[in-house]
Amino acid sequence: MNSKKRVITTLKNKIPDQVPVFATLTPQVAEKLSDDMDIPTKVEDSFLSTRISHTEILLELGNDAIGIGAGRSFDSPTEKLEDGRLKDEWGIIYKKVGLYSEAVERPLSYVEKTSDLYDYEFPKAEAEGRFDLAKIQTEKYGDQYAVIASVEAFMFELAWNLVGLEKFLLDLAQKKPYIIDLLDKLQEYNLNCAKKLINIGADVIWTGDDFGTQIGMLISPDLWREVFKPRYKKVYYELKKEKSDIIIAHHSCGSIFPIIEDMIEIGLDVLNPIQPKAKDMDLKKLKQKYGKEIAFFGGIDIQEILPYGTTKEVEKEVKNKIAIAGKNGGYLLAPAHNIQPDTSLENIYKLFESVKKYGKYPLKI
Numbered sequence: 001m002n003s004k005k006r007v008i009t010t011l012k013n014k015i016p017d018q019v020p021v022f023a024t025l026t027p028q029v030a031e032k033l034s035d036d037m038d039i040p041t042k043v044e045d046s047f048l049s050t051r052i053s054h055t056e057i058l059l060e061l062g063n064d065a066i067g068i069g070a071g072r073s074f075d076s077p078t079e080k081l082e083d084g085r086l087k088d089e090w091g092i093i094y095k096k097v098g099l100y101s102e103a104v105e106r107p108l109s110y111v112e113k114t115s116d117l118y119d120y121e122f123p124k125a126e127a128e129g130r131f132d133l134a135k136i137q138t139e140k141y142g143d144q145y146a147v148i149a150s151v152e153a154f155m156f157e158l159a160w161n162l163v164g165l166e167k168f169l170l171d172l173a174q175k176k177p178y179i180i181d182l183l184d185k186l187q188e189y190n191l192n193c194a195k196k197l198i199n200i201g202a203d204v205i206w207t208g209d210d211f212g213t214q215i216g217m218l219i220s221p222d223l224w225r226e227v228f229k230p231r232y233k234k235v236y237y238e239l240k241k242e243k244s245d246i247i248i249a250h251h252s253c254g255s256i257f258p259i260i261e262d263m264i265e266i267g268l269d270v271l272n273p274i275q276p277k278a279k280d281m282d283l284k285k286l287k288q289k290y291g292k293e294i295a296f297f298g299g300i301d302i303q304e305i306l307p308y309g310t311t312k313e314v315e316k317e318v319k320n321k322i323a324i325a326g327k328n329g330g331y332l333l334a335p336a337h338n339i340q341p342d343t344s345l346e347n348i349y350k351l352f353e354s355v356k357k358y359g360k361y362p363l364k365i
Contacts, residue, residue, distance in 0.1 A: 011249070070151070169219070206272070208250060233267070248267060276303075298336050
């Protein structure tokens, strides 16, 4: 069984030959691995660059899938401003803060009504060059490795990035009319991107919006059901209509237990990233409750064990998660987010080694 079949079998909730793995890296980690492994790498220019970058390094480490997604169009590359800040095609301006580039100016921070959106030029999914890298990577690796197409920051997260989190949440709670129009425009953009990625050769469409915090949801479950559930229901219907056997995964950091059943109801196949330290996101309990209905993708702790644990603790973490979630298949092992700069190379190597050591079916742990 090659990597592609391994991942697809797993995410269809069946038993593969081996527990598959799919990790992603921050640029700082990729640079350290590049030096150590003597494999060149670069950060691709996209809204979610970590999901589509560093492919060669990740495959050498042991990933069973590649990540593809929408890049920048030829006409709208990220611009470096005179003061050193960066401006992307959405008009979001970023400033380097420590290890990360943080958004400091939002192009729709002024919006109050629908007419305020008229003068804003939304990027177009069909813009020239947006999917060139996705095509190249799929043609190069798509026969051997599963192709996971990221369209995370689908509507909620992209919307508040454009408006500003506090303002967007207040306006959402007050149900200002522009909110619905903005969400619909972003839904249309990302749905068109997802359909394009399916036609390029995606095996998995990975939607995403972070609705959770460490202790609960950012918005009430009832508000999520009113505003976001019908929109995701339409998205999942359209994706299955485009390709009946497309696998749909969804990413949300944090504690989102109250809406998991809703997500399953509207067509979700795979839940990611199962943040171990978040309230009610215990992988063992979720597997017991929902394991016959969905597959799981993630689960490895990046808040404590992967960055601060010993190699023995990393090995134990991998072994435990495979024992918990790998039974009867349905588990794509992954860190609960991008591997962060505070993680040692030894722990990264141990992660991949441990999957091979304990993940062979029939499981003996």
